[in-house]
Amino acid sequence: MKMIDMRSDTVTGPTDEMREAMAKAVVGDDVYGDDPTVNQLQELAAGMVGMEAGLFIPSGTMGNLISLLAHCDRGDEILVGKKSHIFLYEGGGASSFGGIHSRQIAENADGSLPLEVAQDAVRVDDEHEPITRLIAVESTHNALGGVCQTPQTLAEMNQFAKRNGLAFHMDGARLFNSAVAQNIAVSELTKHVDSVTFCLSKGLAAPVGSVLCGSHAFMKKARRARKHLGGGMRQAGIIAAAGILSLEKMVNRLADDHTRAKKLAIGLKDLPGIKMNPEVPPTNMAFFDILDSNPITIYQIEDELKKRGILAGSMGSRRFRFVTHYQITDADVEQTIAAMKEILR
Numbered sequence: 542m543k544m545i546d547m548r549s550d551t552v553t554g555p556t557d558e559m560r561e562a563m564a565k566a567v568v569g570d571d572v573y574g575d576d577p578t579v580n581q582l583q584e585l586a587a588g589m590v591g592m593e594a595g596l597f598i599p600s601g602t603m604g605n606l607i608s609l610l611a612h613c614d615r616g617d618e619i620l621v622g623k624k625s626h627i628f629l630y631e632g633g634g635a636s637s638f639g640g641i642h643s644r645q646i647a648e649n650a651d652g653s654l655p656l657e658v659a660q661d662a663v664r665v666d667d668e669h670e671p672i673t674r675l676i677a678v679e680s681t682h683n684a685l686g687g688v689c690q691t692p693q694t695l696a697e698m699n700q701f702a703k704r705n706g707l708a709f710h711m712d713g714a715r716l717f718n719s720a721v722a723q724n725i726a727v728s729e730l731t732k733h734v735d736s737v738t739f740c741l742s743k744g745l746a747a748p749v750g751s752v753l754c755g756s757h758a759f760m761k762k763a764r765r766a767r768k769h770l771g772g773g774m775r776q777a778g779i780i781a782a783a784g785i786l787s788l789e790k791m792v793n794r795l796a797d798d799h800t801r802a803k804k805l806a807i808g809l810k811d812l813p814g815i816k817m818n819p820e821v822p823p824t825n826m827a828f829f830d831i832l833d834s835n836p837i838t839i840y841q842i843e844d845e846l847k848k849r850g851i852l853a854g855s856m857g858s859r860r861f862r863f864v865t866h867y868q869i870t871d872a873d874v875e876q877t878i879a880a881m882k883e884i885l886r
């Protein structure tokens with residue numbers, strides 16, 4: 542049975558065109574800076590986000606860690622969202638590898654950090670306290686349901702960062718989803734941050750890889766941090782070739798994923814015992830909560846879906862998500878709605 546896999550957009554496989562480009566990629570040793578395909582990807586990415594330089598890296602998780610290591614010293618503190626990927630899902634890498642202390646702030650509904658709260662969190666110059674060094678934002682914000690911040694909100698966060706002498710990092714794992722949903726160029730979002738990472742391996746369908754972008758000075762430190770973490774990849778042009786196609790061919794079609802997530806949410810929203818949250822998916826993720834009044838467990842829903850050939854992602858004990866992506870069709874959405882109707886009947 543073909544499974545309809547909506548656990549995440551990370552499950553997307555490469556397109557046939559990507560496989561062909563990978564087979565033919567011209568390569569060199571990227572740790573020496575000699576891989577022309579990696580260099581092309583890095584320049585393309587930096588150009589799109591309007592920054593000086595890009596760095597091809599194995600994963601988004603490593604990209605965030607490299608950024609934190611490049612911006613911060615040991616003992617520094619970073620301001621991050623309470624539900625951010627950096628805080629929740631990256632193995633505490635910032636503290637274990639960087640000696641970096643995190644201060645978690647409950648996000649606004651759009652995933653931005655409330656600036657009055659952030660202002661109170663900024664440390665004073667006192668030997669008892671760590672030094673606040675950085676503020677981070679997640680775009681789109683995963684755990685909050687794929688929500689986006691507007692350029693205006695990011696501009697305000699940037700002003701806050703500059704006023705307090707902080708670096709501003711964006712975990713843009715799904716940055717292109719945010720830009721496509723708002724119908725703007727990605728640079729309209731990234732011009733407000735000092736560094737950004739985004740994943741090629743999610744909705745953009747490349748098999749592996751992320752890109753980190755920032756200034757030349759930042760990148761010098763970032764390259765060093767990548768090497769320290771074991772992320773220098775030699776003939777990485779083989780996989781960068783797929784990433785180039787992600788940026789050239791796979792960005793605009795993200796709108797289809799967003800349309801399908803909305804269709805799914807419309808089909809699910811009146812079913813008994815669950816609540817879509819957010820009600821209308823802003824990008825490619827449809828989240829729902831199981832209502833307290835509903836005795837069904839997350840495992841029961843998961844099992845019943847699986848019996849019907851559908852995989853969904855559980856996010857905690859009463860929350861689910863369906864993530865739409867390149868390999869999810871309109872028919873898959875219909876089938877999922879029908880299955881959920883049976884399960885929740």
Ligand SMILES: *Cc1c(COP(=O)(O)O)cnc(C)c1O
Binds near residue numbers: 602679683751
């Ligand atoms: C997926 C994800 C990451 C990490 O990306 P990997 O390539 O899976 O390591 C970082 N931040 C957010 C918000 C994500 O969704």
